[in-house]
Amino acid sequence: xxxxxxxxQFGQQETPFYHYNLALLKKTLSACTQAAARYDFHxxxxxxxxxxxxxxxxxxxxxxxxxxxxxxxxxxxxxxxxDRNKIVFAGVGKSDKEINQAIDLDIFCFNVExxxxxxxxxxxxxxxxxxxxxxxxxxxxVDAHTHHNITTGLEENKFGINSWELTDCIHVIQxxxxxxxxxxxxxxxxxxxxxxxxxxxxxxVNEIHQWFEEHGFNLKVLNVGGGLGIDYHQPDExxxxxxxxxxxxxxxxxxxxxxxxxxxxxxxxxxxxxxxLVSRVLYVKHGIKKNFLILDAGMTxxxxxxxxxxxxxxxxxxxxxxxxxxxxxxxxxPICESTDCFGKEVDLPVSERGDLIAIRTAGAYGEVMASxxxxxxxxxxxxxx
Ligand code: LLP
Numbered sequence: 001x002x003x004x005x006x007x008x009q010f011g012q013q014e015t016p017f018y019h020y021n022l023a024l025l026k027k028t029l030s031a032c033t034q035a036a037a038r039y040d041f042h043x044x045x046x047x048x049x050x051x052x053x054x055x056x057x058x059x060x061x062x063x064x065x066x067x068x069x070x071x072x073x074x075x076x077x078x079x080x081x082x083d084r085n086k087i088v089f090a091g092v093g094k095s096d097k098e099i100n101q102a103i104d105l106d107i108f109c110f111n112v113e114x115x116x117x118x119x120x121x122x123x124x125x126x127x128x129x130x131x132x133x134x135x136x137x138x139x140x141x142v143d144a145h146t147h148h149n150i151t152t153g154l155e156e157n158k159f160g161i162n163s164w165e166l167t168d169c170i171h172v173i174q175x176x177x178x179x180x181x182x183x184x185x186x187x188x189x190x191x192x193x194x195x196x197x198x199x200x201x202x203x204x205v206n207e208i209h210q211w212f213e214e215h216g217f218n219l220k221v222l223n224v225g226g227g228l229g230i231d232y233h234q235p236d237e238x239x240x241x242x243x244x245x246x247x248x249x250x251x252x253x254x255x256x257x258x259x260x261x262x263x264x265x266x267x268x269x270x271x272x273x274x275x276x277l278v279s280r281v282l283y284v285k286h287g288i289k290k291n292f293l294i295l296d297a298g299m300t301x302x303x304x305x306x307x308x309x310x311x312x313x314x315x316x317x318x319x320x321x322x323x324x325x326x327x328x329x330x331x332x333x334p335i336c337e338s339t340d341c342f343g344k345e346v347d348l349p350v351s352e353r354g355d356l357i358a359i360r361t362a363g364a365y366g367e368v369m370a371s372x373x374x375x376x377x378x379x380x381x382x383x384x385x
Pocket of ligand 1: 191
């Protein structure tokens with residue numbers, strides 16, 4: 001829901017642009033940190049969801065840590081001012097350059113995704129005369145029941161180490177003098193709204209944790225990844241993710257030893273609802289069976305609908321929904337690809353050239369996945385506080 005005033009300000013901007021609602025971001029961060037603090041849980045923000053400088057700056061100010069998946073993200077997190085001792089670095093293909101960079105920055109922990117990577121980190125740390133902290137990313141083989149393109153915790157995924165490799169893994173760790181095993185790390189997938197998935201994850205973590213105990217490892221950290229979903233259908237009614245229920249599940253089902261830390265890596269739930277892609281209608285086309293709204297934003301600005309058939313609520317901000325009979329439009333972009341479609345048969349008021357269109361809940365995996373295909377303009381921004 002945008003106020004008249006905000007819509008008027010949108011109308012003065014060149015489109016398309018990403019609108020960030022920093023007031024909502026602040027409320028979301030407050031809700032998350034309060035809910036996590038109740039159980040003394042540690043939250044890292046997954047930079048991959050959105051690394052817009054204003055967004056990062058605000059998240060950093062809430063004392064949240066950083067979860068990075070590239071050397072550049074690690075560098076960016078450190079530059080923005082995230083506490084280096086709260087930076088974790090995951091990724092199935094970390095290059096030597098990226099590992100060296102992170103060792104030099106003395107980050108908190110590498111989330112290691114293969115046995116071979118362990119030996120590479122060990123030798124690079126040895127060359128610098130350092131000892132680095134690692135957590136083993138283990139594939140829990142828990143089905144996240146989410147879109148197959150964003151499920152990561154199943155055995156057939158490329159991520160993490162499978163449970164049958166753990167014996168080999170600890171033998172290698174025992175031989176690595178320059179790595180210290182501080183924890184175990186998991187991530188089952190993204191956009192998970194069914195809390196029983198997280199309960200299943202806890203059960204798996206408990207089993208694996210137990211296995212490490214039996215093998216003489218006292219783990220300081222249990223990192224359960226991210227994945228908390230949000231409501232794409234009702235951004236105004238449900239602007240803030242259900243952090244309370246989410247953390248309560250882990251508090252109830254995760255077995256924690258005294259002094260042991262529980263870490264989370266939330267991306268989407270922190271930023272998705274605070275971002276909108278705002279665009280204008282360029283043309284309206286009436287076919288025999290279909291009507292098209294052709295926008296000035298396309299898959300180059302927001303790719304999720306095309307890549308994952310993801311739903312994003314589409315609103316015409318220039319018309320009031322009650323004033324007009326709804327028409328079904330295929331809402332498409334200007335890119336030379338037939339897949340460049342934000343939504344098919346979307347109910348909207350009768351729309352015309354120049355109308356402002358908001359594509360909601362675009363704060364996570366929106367701007368960061370933009371491309372310059374068709375030599376498009378770089379992304380523009382507009383912030384409200
Ligand atoms: N930790 C790890 C190891 C991850 O792989 C991810 C996301 C996260 C944390 C953060 O997950 P979140 O809390 O945001 O669900 N581009 C896709 C989503 C890809 C998610 C990749 N991993 C999308 O637009 O839906």
